[in-house]
Amino acid sequence: MEVKRVSTGSKPLDTLLEGGIERGVISNFYGESGSGKTNACIQISAEVASSHGNVAYIDTEASFSAERFAQIASEAELENVFVKDVTDFQQQKGAINSLQAMEQDLELVVVDSMVSLYRLKVDGGNASEVNNELSEQLSKLSEIARNQDIPVVITNQVYTSFDDDELELVGSDVPKYWSKCLIQLSESQDSRVAEIAKHRSLEEGQKVGFEITDNGLQRNDSGVF
Numbered sequence: 535m536e537v538k539r540v541s542t543g544s545k546p547l548d549t550l551l552e553g554g555i556e557r558g559v560i561s562n563f564y565g566e567s568g569s570g571k572t573n574a575c576i577q578i579s580a581e582v583a584s585s586h587g588n589v590a591y592i593d594t595e596a597s598f599s600a601e602r603f604a605q606i607a608s609e610a611e612l613e614n615v616f617v618k619d620v621t622d623f624q625q626q627k628g629a630i631n632s633l634q635a636m637e638q639d640l641e642l643v644v645v646d647s648m649v650s651l652y653r654l655k656v657d658g659g660n661a662s663e664v665n666n667e668l669s670e671q672l673s674k675l676s677e678i679a680r681n682q683d684i685p686v687v688i689t690n691q692v693y694t695s696f697d698d699d700e701l702e703l704v705g706s707d708v709p710k711y712w713s714k715c716l717i718q719l720s721e722s723q724d725s726r727v728a729e730i731a732k733h734r735s736l737e738e739g740q741k742v743g744f745e746i747t748d749n750g751l752q753r754n755d756s757g758v759f
C-alpha cells in the first residue's frame with residue numbers, strides 16, 4: 535500500500551514519522567502543558583498552507599495566535615488557515631459537524647485540544663454520555679480524514695494515573711481507539727522529545743529530540759535516539 539505522508543515542517547519529526555503525518559487517519563499529539571502540542575499544530579498548518587492547502591483549525595483554548603503563526607510562517611500562508619474558536623463541548627461538536635459543508639477543499643483539519651472542553655463537561659456530569667459524545671466527534675473526524683483523504687491532527691492533555699503513576703490520556707481509551715497515530719511530546723533534561731506511542735506501521739518507542747525556537751519546531755535535522 536502506498537504510504538502518503540504530509541510533512542510536519544520539522545525534520546526531526548518527519549524523520550520519526552518516516553516523512554510526516556498520514557492522510558486518511560487521525561494523528562494525536564499528546565503531552566503535558568508546554569510540551570509543544572500547539573506549536574506542532576501551528577507548524578503543520580503553516581506547512582500545508584505554504585503549498586496552498588486550506589486548513590480548518592478548531593481552537594478550543596484560544597491558543598492559536600496570529601503572532602505566533604507569523605513567527606513560524608508567512609502572513610500570506612495565514613490566509614489559508616480558517617480558525618474556528620469554540621468555547622464549549624457543544625460548540626466543538628457543531629464545528630466538527632460543519633467541516634463537511636465548508637466550501638473550501640480542505641487539506642488538513644486540526645483540533646487543538648480535542649479534550650479540554652470534554653474534560654470540563656465530564657467533570658460536571660454524566661461521564662458515559664460525554665464519552666459517547668467524544669466518540670461521535672472522533673468518529674466524524676475519522677470519516678472526514680478517510681473520505682477526503684486528508685490528515686486530521688488532534689492534541690490531547692494528559693494526567694498521571696493514581697493506580698500506577700503512568701501518564702494517561704484525558705479521555706483514555708476513546709482518543710486512543712480513534713487515533714491511528716499517537717505521538718507523545720515531552721521534555722527531558724537536555725531536550726524536547728517526540729516518541730511514537732502507537733502506530734500501525736512504525737516502531738513504537740522510537741524517539742527523536744527536537745527544539746522549539748522563535749521560528750517554531752526545529753526545522754533542520756537532529757539525531758534519532
Ligand code: GTP
Nearest residue numbers: 566567568569570571572573574597746747748749
Ligand atoms: P498546553 O496547551 O498548555 O497544554 O501546552 P502545549 O503542549 O500546547 O505547548 P506549546 O506548543 O504552547 O509550547 C509551549 C512552549 O513553546 C513554551 O514552553 C516555549 O518554551 C515554547 N515557545 C513558544 N513560543 C516560543 C517562542 O516564540 N520562542 C521560543 N524560543 N520558544 C517558544
Ligand code: MG
Nearest residue numbers: 571572573597
Ligand atoms: Mg496548547
